[in-house]
Amino acid sequence: MKIDISFLAGFCLVGTDLLARVAVQGVEQAVVTTAIEYGSAAVVCISTWTRATFTKRAKRNAIVER
Numbered sequence: 001m002k003i004d005i006s007f008l009a010g011f012c013l014v015g016t017d018l019l020a021r022v023a024v025q026g027v028e029q030a031v032v033t034t035a036i037e038y039g040s041a042a043v044v045c046i047s048t049w050t051r052a053t054f055t056k057r058a059k060r061n062a063i064v065e066r
Contacts, residue, residue: 014038018028018030
């Protein structure tokens with residue numbers, strides 16, 4: 001149930017953001033800029049998560065080697 005609610009909240013957030021941009025920029029430009037913004041945010045989030053995971057593993061391996 002929690003997953004369904006978070007997906008619905010995400011769709012509402014993207015939808016309202018997209019509608020606001022359409023009112024200012026036009027349909028085509030709003031879709032492209034919204035896709036770029038959310039895509040780049042996802043890449044940053046994934047890279048941050050990956051760095052944190054590998055840092056934890058490196059610290060654990062260093063402790064085990066001692």
